[in-house]
Amino acid sequence: MRLSRYFIPTLKEIPAEAVIPSHRLMLRAGMIRGLSSGIYSLLPMGYRVWKKVMEIIREEMDAIEGMELHLPALNPKEIWEETGRVEAFGDTMFHISNRDLVLAPTHEEIITHIAQAFVHSYKDMPQIWYQIQTKFRNEPRPKSGVIRSRQFLMKDAYSLDSSWEGLDESYQKHYDAYCRIYSRCGLNYFVVGASSGAMGGSGSQEFMVESDAGEDLCAFNLESGYAANIEIASSSIPKAGRVEENPPAEKFDTPQAKSINDLVEQFGIPEERCAKALVYFADETPYLIFMSGNDQLNEAKLQSALGTNTIRPAHEEELLALTGAHGGSIGPVALKTSVQQIADTRLEHANGMVSGANEDGFHYRNLDLDRDADIQRYVDLRTVLEGEPDPIGGQPLKVKKAIEVGHIFKLGTKYSEALKAHFLDDQGKEHPIIMGSYGIGVERIVACHIEQRHDKDGIAWHPSIAPFHIHITGVKVESDMVAEHAGRFEKELEDAGFEVLYDDRVGVSPGFKFKDADLLGMPLNVIVGEKHLKDGNIEIKVRHNGERHIVPVADVVATCRTLIDAMMNAEN
RNA sequence: CGGAACGUAGCGCAGCCCGGUAGCGCACUACCUUGGGGUGGUAGGGGUCGCGGGUUCAAAUCCCGCCGUUCCGACCA
Numbered sequence: 001m002r003l004s005r006y007f008i009p010t011l012k013e014i015p016a017e018a019v020i021p022s023h024r025l026m027l028r029a030g031m032i033r034g035l036s037s038g039i040y041s042l043l044p045m046g047y048r049v050w051k052k053v054m055e056i057i058r059e060e061m062d063a064i065e066g067m068e069l070h071l072p073a074l075n076p077k078e079i080w081e082e083t084g085r086v087e088a089f090g091d092t093m094f095h096i097s098n099r100d101l102v103l104a105p106t107h108e109e110i111i112t113h114i115a116q117a118f119v120h121s122y123k124d125m126p127q128i129w130y131q132i133q134t135k136f137r138n139e140p141r142p143k144s145g146v147i148r149s150r151q152f153l154m155k156d157a158y159s160l161d162s163s164w165e166g167l168d169e170s171y172q173k174h175y176d177a178y179c180r181i182y183s184r185c186g187l188n189y190f191v192v193g194a195s196s197g198a199m200g201g202s203g204s205q206e207f208m209v210e211s212d213a214g215e216d217l218c219a220f221n222l223e224s225g226y227a228a229n230i231e232i233a234s235s236s237i238p239k240a241g242r243v244e245e246n247p248p249a250e251k252f253d254t255p256q257a258k259s260i261n262d263l264v265e266q267f268g269i270p271e272e273r274c275a276k277a278l279v280y281f282a283d284e285t286p287y288l289i290f291m292s293g294n295d296q297l298n299e300a301k302l303q304s305a306l307g308t309n310t311i312r313p314a315h316e317e318e319l320l321a322l323t324g325a326h327g328g329s330i331g332p333v334a335l336k337t338s339v340q341q342i343a344d345t346r347l348e349h350a351n352g353m354v355s356g357a358n359e360d361g362f363h364y365r366n367l368d369l370d371r372d373a374d375i376q377r378y379v380d381l382r383t384v385l386e387g388e389p390d391p392i393g394g395q396p397l398k399v400k401k402a403i404e405v406g407h408i409f410k411l412g413t414k415y416s417e418a419l420k421a422h423f424l425d426d427q428g429k430e431h432p433i434i435m436g437s438y439g440i441g442v443e444r445i446v447a448c449h450i451e452q453r454h455d456k457d458g459i460a461w462h463p464s465i466a467p468f469h470i471h472i473t474g475v476k477v478e479s480d481m482v483a484e485h486a487g488r489f490e491k492e493l494e495d496a497g498f499e500v501l502y503d504d505r506v507g508v509s510p511g512f513k514f515k516d517a518d519l520l521g522m523p524l525n526v527i528v529g530e531k532h533l534k535d536g537n538i539e540i541k542v543r544h545n546g547e548r549h550i551v552p553v554a555d556v557v558a559t560c561r562t563l564i565d566a567m568m569n570a571e572n
Numbered sequence: 573c574g575g576a577a578c579g580u581a582g583c584g585c586a587g588c589c590c591g592g593u594a595g596c597g598c599a600c601u602a603c604c605u606u607g608g609g610g611u612g613g614u615a616g617g618g619g620u621c622g623c624g625g626g627u628u629c630a631a632a633u634c635c636c637g638c639c640g641u642u643c644c645g646a647c648c649a
Binding site: 009011012013014015016017018019027034036037085088089090091092093105106108137139140141143148196215309312407409437439473475476478479508509510511512513514515516518527529530531532539 | 573578582583584585597598599606607608609610611640641642643645646647648649
């Protein structure tokens with residue numbers, strides 16, 4: 001391929017709207033062009049990479065006997081109403097304004113609809129169906145280039161099984177396939193236990209790439225092997241527990257104490273003897289929630305505990321109406337109204353506690369939550385902090401930002417029940433199909449690849465998904481000697497099976513060409529210039545480590561082969 | 573949805589406070605020059621100054637409204 005004829009609109013200057021490296025470099029390398037917030041055109045250089053990622057995904061999905069299909073992006077709203085997900089997605093789902101149609105944000109409903117029609121026997125399963133398609137989500141705030149956008153490509157796979165053991169097998173197959181996919185795409189990744197959120201289901205894991213541009217926090221310890229999304233991460237931090245003396249609860253004056261820190265500072269109360277109260281509404285039902293000391297409520301955990309995804313903190317007026325006090329003076333006893341109460345497990349059976357008196361300026365001390373409070377449930381609600389002991393080996397947790405590049409779910413029967421996708425077992429008994437769902441964000445793989453493989457000059461592609469394997473820089477192609485050799489290398493390398501981009505532009509200075517080559521980032525740059533050619537040599541530059549090899553003209557193809565093979569086999 | 577900033581040529585920006593000819597760099601076109609790290613020069617083409625109102629003899633500039641984009645936060649199956 002000749003660069004003079006190929007459409008690669010590189011930019012010297014960085015468009016102002018791009019902040020993170022992958023976004024800047026995709027724009028500068030002429031891979032993408034923004035159309036509107038969260039909507040991008042994929043230009044030829046970018047689309048080549050996308051296609052390679054999709055091909056790797058296809059190969060690995062086919063290897064676990066997945067079958068690719070193609071589903072409608074336009075869906076009748078009705079089917080989404082049957083599973084309750086029009087409401088669950090809310091404003092995140094795009095609605096067509098002149099028909100009762102929606103733009104599919106994912107495809108569980110459609111898959112289940114097909115299964116309901118055709119999969120009726122345990123003999124028909126297992127099945128793995130997958131699609132690589134455009135999905136639509138009305139993200140309230142698109143950001144970070146293609147990492148969070150309104151229209152994006154996703155590989156979604158769905159497994160259908162007749163038993164829970166079968167689901168476990170299908171899930172494991174996907175887990176293994178995903179590891180191969182990310183490795184082949186040249187990514188450093190890790191896997192964390194994850195929240196299933198409003199997807200429903202019994203378990204899920206996320207494939208993560210560590211990055212400051214990430215939107216998820218993960219807690220992990222490499223030694224013990226514990227790794228979890230902060231949404232579900234726990235630690236073995238000690239409970240508040242019980243103190244020996246257990247006098248009756250007693251109200252006391254706390255006119256200046258609005259926070260846990262105030263109580264600690266003004267009254268010398270140890271932080272772990274304080275029970276912080278919060279009021280949240282879940283689907284418009286209020287809940288009084290207690291946390292130990294300054295522990296941070298984890299809203300994701302609260303959502304799963306309450307089985308909803310619509311929660312919000314109460315407003316000041318609501319606090320007063322429900323409890324009789326403003327924030328800072330709320331507690332478990334003497335509540336103005338009857339409110340359901342939930343507490344973090346750290347507070348279980350705790351006594352000797354201090355908490356609000358539901359009267360501004362007063363608290364109770366010596367509270368025994370078992371004796372004095374009416375807490376219905378104790379669940380893990382706190383957000384873990386870096387340094388706390390992990391729950392497996394008690395090793396200190398690290399907390400890092402990461403980008404989610406894949407998510408695998410054991411869905412179970414939520415969708416098959418809602419859409420009546422049933423089968424008969426070998427006893428002739430009817431059951432809902434047991435499902436799994438497995439997603440990969442295609443553009444996130446590309447973005448993460450660039451996040452992990454770039455320097456100040458540009459991208460440094462892994463050969464597996466590089467737009468071209470080899471860049472040939474013709475230094476002064478006006479010279480017949482240069483043009484002849486470069487043209488010949490182009491042909492020989494292509495004949496050897498490489499994808500080659502030959503910078504044959506006339507009248508472009510060497511420096512300009514080198515800068516473009518570094519920006520575009522092909523794994524190898526074969527530099528054809530009079531400088532080495534007059535000695536019968538060619539320079540080959542390795543993009544990711546800057547190594548330069550001077551080799552005889554006759555060895556160019558063999559050297560490229562060796563260098564590319566080495567990169568393909570290297571650990572990421 | 574809360575907070576903030578920005579919108580002037582394809583890209584990066586100045587001009588706006590203090591109203592009066594729309595500018596600079598890059599990119600683009602032509603010619604010359606250079607030829608191993610974004611060569612140097614000469615001459616050009618390209619903009620309803622986001623949109624709509626208002627004030628004024630006169631608005632990129634002042635006022636009001638809207639739209640768009642980005643950042644922080646909320647949200648994110």
